Amino acid sequence: MLEQAVAAGDLDAARSAAQQLWTAGDHRFDAQLVLLVDAMRRSDWKAARVFLAGRADKAGMNPVARLIVPTFQAWIDVGARARRPDRHLMAAAGTRAEPALMLQIVLVHAATRRGNDAARLADEIGLSDRLSQLVARRAAATLDRAGEGAAAERLRARIVLAAGEREDPMLLLPDQPVTSPRAGSAQWLGLLADSLARTPTGDAKLPLLFARAAHWLNDEDWAVRATLVEALIRDGQEGAAMALLDGLRGKLPPVLAMRQAELIADSGNLADGLERAAAAARDDAPRALLVRLADLARRSGDARAASAAYERLDAALGEEDRALRSSLLLARAELKLQADEWDAASPLIERAVALQPDDPVVLNFAGYSALERRKDVQRSIARIEAAWAKAPQNASITDSLGWAYFLTGRTDEAVELLEKAQRGEPDNAVIVEHLGDAYWQAGRKFLARYSWRAAALLADAEMATRIEAKLRDGLTPATVAP
Known part of the structure; x- marks a missing residue:
């Protein structure tokens, strides 16, 4: 009691x-x-x-x-x-x-x-x-x-x-x-x-x-x-945490108003969460709140709001904020890539690499983004290899390198790396689909279909359609993963 x-x-x-x-x-x-x-x-x-x-x-x-x-x-x-x-x-x-x-x-x-x-x-x-x-x-x-x-x-x-x-x-x-x-x-x-x-x-x-x-x-x-x-959130009482903040609506300090906005977004109401976050981070908000606003804007899928949040954050950064500025550039590039604007994204990516040339996450993003679009394949592979050398236990980077080798015909090496990536993140649909494609290319068609079926359980609509075609017709140039 x-x-x-x-x-x-x-x-x-x-x-x-x-x-x-x-x-x-x-x-x-x-x-x-x-x-x-x-x-x-x-x-x-x-x-x-x-x-x-x-x-x-x-x-x-x-x-x-x-x-x-x-x-x-x-x-x-x-x-x-x-x-x-x-x-x-x-x-x-x-x-x-x-x-x-x-x-x-x-x-x-x-x-x-x-x-x-x-x-x-x-x-x-x-x-x-x-x-x-x-x-x-x-x-x-x-x-x-x-x-x-x-x-x-x-x-x-x-x-x-x-x-x-x-x-x-x-x-x-x-x-x-x-x-x-x-x-x-x-x-x-x-x-x-x-x-x-x-x-x-x-x-x-x-x-x-x-x-x-x-x-x-x-x-x-x-x-x-x-x-x-x-403490309530940690105890699984998100509703009680929300109620505690709701009772003070209009009086909350900006940092608590931002926390309220995040909880609203976490509950599934991203639009309302973003609106509250924007109000919490108005005027001369500290950088920490701008970072959180930008993250909520990205989650909301509102490209215009995300772009505006990134621009405000960029203006708040100093010369010493190289790592954060690099991450921000990649986030802005991701918005451009989602809109299929490679020419606008590429300069942002290169600026991020210039700021953090030895960061494996930055190198992997740069290499894989270009590789997906078959841009400058050799330099892309070199960047992914450099990222993997620095972080060989990172499943996403391992997947990137395995996929790069698949695309350039190094199938056996691709299978080995993609199997390792899949062991690291067995619930990552992208990795599992990549592995299925590599198995097919290696002639291991039973394992390919097994992997595709596993990926289909985790897939979004576009991936699910592509996998359905592969399960029916086998791998074709039109159904190779991006």
Whole structure:
């Protein structure tokens, strides 16, 4: 019942189930966190201390508890107006002076009207990782609120330097100061949920628990809302994630409006998704949002919208963005190829190769696009061979080289490479059809028909028609794959 209530976001049901477990002596972590959050929502600092200490015998061994206990102890003391609430965080930060925890001390100082101490400490903290940069954004906004604007600006300047060119959606959310114990605990839980969700092999339940608890503490925190949306999606609750964003329609920051647009597109409504994305990325949108707009435009199949998005993104790139500019050129070339405009696509492809001459994906795209149209076959093959030499385990590049050899009569080599490509991507209809054609050319007609039938199960309408003809008449010049 507790786990289901947390998943559904039903605090009343979660509290009831947690209280029953706690009273029965089952002091499990999720029950502790729900009861702790409920006590803080009621400003019952005495009860909050009781619940926080309820698993003290396990806290020394539980890494999850170690993450939250010092911060909650500090904020509970702030709420209870206890002396030196920062002592818990100072002890937890230890001699290593963990920057994210030290920045929590900055927040606590500011909340207890020790603005000068907060400013001095903020100047001393290095921003060594993503978590510290995200906490620093909240600390800067809080310093502003405390009247320490100069210290806030110095901290923001260091966030920009530490973040570099990384385009993190969390860094695009509005700055929000931390002004209360509930807000302080919520921002920390939300950041932990975000970090836990980024663990590739992690469980979806713990990030969702932390994100739910954070949202119950402060549902006006944009970072918490963004984290809960992602936790719900990871838990398979796309509908609940959509509902959370729909309830704030018209008030969403651009980065969350873009996430909403992507979810709408993922649900099958590409046109509406693209319209929302365009609205989210209007005016002087940051590059990260333009990248996402361009991707949605490409997915939508709206060539005009995609072209416009690519042009806006291209204008936003600097000289140092060689890799991204190269990818953008290939995306623009792909639009031209879809419209059967080789002469317009070719210069874009060559510019991409000039920017990234050693990139296997770029070389393969350049070689295969030309090979499909039987343009400059020898140079195309040379480019694909160079791509394969750099990435021999890439199934798409292996397929390209095998197909290049098929087209130039090197059938045995083609079969060997296409078999390898098919093992790498057995559900790729293009690769499977290529292999069938190569088998036929090699005289292995039973295997050819077997491959064609497998490809037909995955094929689009055009491919299915071509394969039907091959199954009926065998391979002919008219039915060879593109």
